[in-house]
Amino acid sequence: MAELSCRQCEELAEELALGVLSCHERADALAHLETCSSCQDRVSALTATADRLVELLPPVEPPAGFEQRVINALTPPPSPRTRRWQLPVAAGLAAVALATSGWIAGRATHNQTPTGASPQTQTGNDGQTGERTILYAPLTTAEHETPEHQVGQAYLYPGHPSWIYLSLDAPNTTTAGTINCEVVRRDGSTVSVGSFPLINGRGSWGGPAPIDRDTLATAKLINRNGHTLAKAHFGRPRSTSGQHSPPRHSEHRLRGHS
Amino acid sequence: MSVRRTPAAPISDDMLLAGLGAGDAEAAVAFVRRFQPLVFGVAVAVVGDYGLAEDIAQQAFERAWRHxxxxxxxxxxxxxxxxxxxxxxxxxxARVRRPAPVDPQDLLPLIAAIADSPERRVLASEASEQLRVALATLPPEQARAVVMAGVHGLSTREIADVEHVPVSTAKSRIRAAMAKLHAALPVLRSDHG
Structure with a gap:
């Protein structure tokens, strides 16, 4: 492997960014980038330009049937052990999924995405065809849970599978590095669900999380020193007791449309 | 810590991807519907074959799901x-299947489509529009070179063969084109990377 100078690397930078160097040239250039931040920055910027060029390619609607084939591939059927008894249920869910596949872009876009730290609780009928519930709570600094101390948003879907999405936007924070996400249950037990990098006070992460609506209390973001950076509190589910929780969180009924 | 509220926004691409990765069927449907014209459009532009492009686009969604x-x-x-x-x-x-070199004349409609797509301009970002204008104003031989490399993945030597020019000339065209496109996108230098 030849050691490249910055000048030699510069001559390869465009082709490296475009992904068309030979294996040997690419290896030499990458080796140089390991030790040269200025060349690294240059190639990174050129790569962004190359990426943007590809993104300008005209969108084309795929042939009929493509969407269904892809969705079938992404949502495999249940295991044989459970398939027999689940079949009618699965068919119903699939029908709902197909009928409501516009739910996220539709309802949430227009009138149900929360904006502040004092969201209102919204009601609806779980199980009604074409509707589902995503829980939302503002992420606020650990010390302050007022609207003006909101630093992000937490969304949780307590379904099957359950998942979480956390977004932090606190550009003036001094915290940096990896942030851990934890879910705290009402009995005080804590489950670590994932982590994400915080860059200039901003970062987001989403992924699977074991969430039970009845036991969920709080989602927390913890920095590498173990300090709680922000929390999102989820009220008790509106349930059988008939008593309302304080309006700290909201439940989003996302009615589908095709 | 100062406060910066996140404005009201549609469910983000990141959030959809999180749902997709978690195996949420409805998030998968929404993700596919949101991105299938982009994914299929890229595949068709590169391989030029609808059947193969379908396979590639499906593989891309499956890879996104797994990763x-x-x-x-x-x-x-x-x-x-x-x-x-x-x-x-x-x-x-395309590299595996490519039976014949890309014909530079075949690139003209693609370059025109990238550089001039009025219906998409309504939704295009300012950066995309700047890049589109920059591509449209490149000398034709530079536009061909950067599209052959950046879209079709042709090496400098392959471009030289196709264009019947020395490798050094093909390389110069690519470098000049990239320099102009990059100069049109100053904002990208700070938000990518």
């Missing part, structure tokens, strides 16, 4: 990440 947890927002948007996935798959497929 959703590896998505790193520091390295670009979900859209950019997904575009990279499908573009890499398409270029690999």
């Amino acid at each position: 959703a947890a590896l998505y790193d927002p520091r390295r670009g948007s979900v859209r950019t990440w997904l575009t990279r996935i499908v573009h890499n798959l398409a270029v690999d497929a």
